[in-house]
Each structure stands twice: as structure tokens, then as C-alpha cells.
Amino acid sequence: MNDSSPYVSVAIIAAVDPVARQSAAATFLLDLPDVVQVSYGLVTDRPAMALHRVVADQDGTAESEVIELDHECLGCTLRHDVLETLVRLAEVGRWRTAVLALPLATPPEPIAAAIDTAIRDGRLTGIRLAPVVAAVDGETAVQDVLGDDLLDERGLAHGSRDRRSVGEAVCAQVEYADAVLAVGNSGRQAIGLLRHLRAPSAFLASPHRVDVADLIGRRHDLELARTRTDPLRPAASPRPDADGVWTLVLQSGRPFQPHRLMARLEDLGTGSIRSRGHFWLPSRPGVACVWDGSGGQLSVGVHGPWRDRMPGTSLTVTGVDAAERERIRDAFGAVLMTDQELGDLDAWRGVDDGFDPWLGAASSAA
Structure with a gap:
């Protein structure tokens, strides 16, 4: 993206591990000018679950707000608040890039779809959807994907009815993403596993070795991402066995x-x-x-x-x-x-x- 671009490029970061999520977000904040980070977390220490939104840039925190859930629906509340926040950020005209860090264990597809739809129908102007990034803890990736842990056993469940496994949440992020960032001391088997799981068109890198300017200049293709995660699509040729994967x-x-x-x-x-x-x-x-x-x-x-x-x-x-x-x-x-x-x-x-x-x-x- 050049300096004359009239758009705010919005990159979505999905993760299960908080350190991986923040490491990926920090890469954008440190390597690009005029970046704002919009981070969402779950508030669970109260009678009803809520969302916590923090908007910050290199000058510090601009917003910190707790949002009550609409009809106890986390997904609906998140989508609604994301769109309202992006409208507000675009109107300010201060930032060229917005890094949207989703609540831990959130699948990125519904948020990407909501932003894409709002851009197409005119509710979001001055916004372009940049790539979706899955941030993964490379040290624990094999256990996270292939282990038996449930999200609620790690305090990551989105409510009492969320019975997803950690692996289910990680795969919904990695297999949908345009880029996978492996954070930490990733072993060869972990990298091999992520290579096998990522989409054929997605790339895998560490946050320290990714060209962020090139990444943010790309666009997220919603239909392509949906196609590559469609369970009825023809299976891709398997990647060669390597490192025991x-x-x-x-x-x-x-x-x-x-x-x-x-x-x-x-x-x-x-x-x-x-x-x-x-x-x-x-x-x-x-x-x-x-x-x-x-x-x-x-x-x-x-x-x-x-x-x-x-x-x-x-x-x-x-x-x-x-x-x-x-x-x-x-x-x-x-x-x-x-x-x-x-x-x-x-x-x-x-x-x-x-x-x-x-x-x-x-x-x-x-």
C-alpha cells in the first residue's frame, strides 16, 4: 500500500495463546507507521460474560471499554462492535492500518465476513480488508492441535456451552488464514504440522521474518477462504511427509x-x-x-x-x-x-x- 492510499487496511489476528496474539500484533505496530490496535478480550469475573475492547497505538491507550453482550450472544456483540469501531477509526483519519486482535479462540471467518459485507453494502467506507493472520505458539502447536484438551480446561471457553477442543479452535484459525505466524521456539515437527494444515495459498513464517509491509498490502479474499475450508471441496494433494508429519x-x-x-x-x-x-x-x-x-x-x-x-x-x-x-x-x-x-x-x-x-x-x- 502506498502513502496516498485513502483506505485504512484492517488485518485480523486470531489466536488461542495470548502471547502469540500479542507478538503478532506487535510486529505490525513496530514495523508499520500509523498503526492502531483494536484488541478484544472476554470478561468472565462478573455475573454475565462481557467483552473488553482496548484501542491503542504507539502513543498509548485511546479507548478501554467493557461491552455487555446483546441477548447473551458473544458473536453478535463482537461483530456489531467491530463494525462500529472501524467506522469510528476511519472517520478519525489518523491511522493507515488497524490490527484487529480477536478474543482468544475466536474463529476469524464470521468477523471477516461481517467486515466484507459491510464494505460491499456501503456501511463501511474508507476500509479495506487485509489478510487474516493466525498466530500460533510454536512450542505447543503439536499438543494444541493433536491433544485432548478442551477450551474450558484452559479457561478459554466462550461460555458454559462451548465444548470445543483447543485443536478445533486452532484449526479453525490456521486453515482459514492467509498467513500463519509461528511464535516462539518452534520445533521442526510443529512447523511441519502447520505446513500440512495451512491453506495451499497461505504462507508460514515467524513474526520476526515476515515482510509486514507486503502482508498488509494484500487483500483477504473471503470467497477463496471459504472455498478452501469447505468440507465438500476436492481434497488438495497432501504435502510431502517431513519431520514425522x-x-x-x-x-x-x-x-x-x-x-x-x-x-x-x-x-x-x-x-x-x-x-x-x-x-x-x-x-x-x-x-x-x-x-x-x-x-x-x-x-x-x-x-x-x-x-x-x-x-x-x-x-x-x-x-x-x-x-x-x-x-x-x-x-x-x-x-x-x-x-x-x-x-x-x-x-x-x-x-x-x-x-x-x-x-x-x-x-x-x-
């Missing part, structure tokens, strides 16, 4: 046999792995099902109808244990329907497949 892309036009899938769910979906993708079941052939797992947590759900897509099964699995790699490959092959079973697919329509608690009634999805 591997990725399997398991694909088939066949559905999973529901009873065998249920029996082998733990073999296929748990362990020190990150797994994501889609699948289908003969009992609900019109429904695309999604698969999302990290560490010991696995979530399956309904994405929606296949529409103009051919039903298929595709899982991308990343891990660091060679024994788990072979276990998962074997389990995947074992739960696919056989040639003989495929000859009688119609008999499965509407049958109780055991997945109603997660996917809804099979009879309504047939």
Missing part, C-alpha cells in the same frame, strides 16, 4: 457402511490426528455429511443436500504417529461398502442407521 487423503465414491462405521469410529476418527472432510451413508443418500476431528474430539454432522455434486467420501487426515497412519488407512477401507452391499443400496433408505443423534432422523433425510 504425514497427511493421508482417503477418497472413494462409495458410502460408509453405517454399522461398521459406528464400530470403527474410534479407530478412524480419534488419536493424535487432525481429520476433516465429508462422507455419505446409504441410509441418507441425499445428504452430505461432514467430518471434523482434532485430537480426541470428533464431530460429525449434516452439511446439506448434495445438489449438483455426486455423493462421495473424502477424508484428509494429518498426524505424527506412523502407527496411527496405518490404523486409519485400514479402518477407512474396512468401513466402505463392498461391491455386494452396493448392489442393494435401496434397502437402506430410511433405515435406522444409529446416527440419528448426530445427523437427524434417517427417514427424513432419505
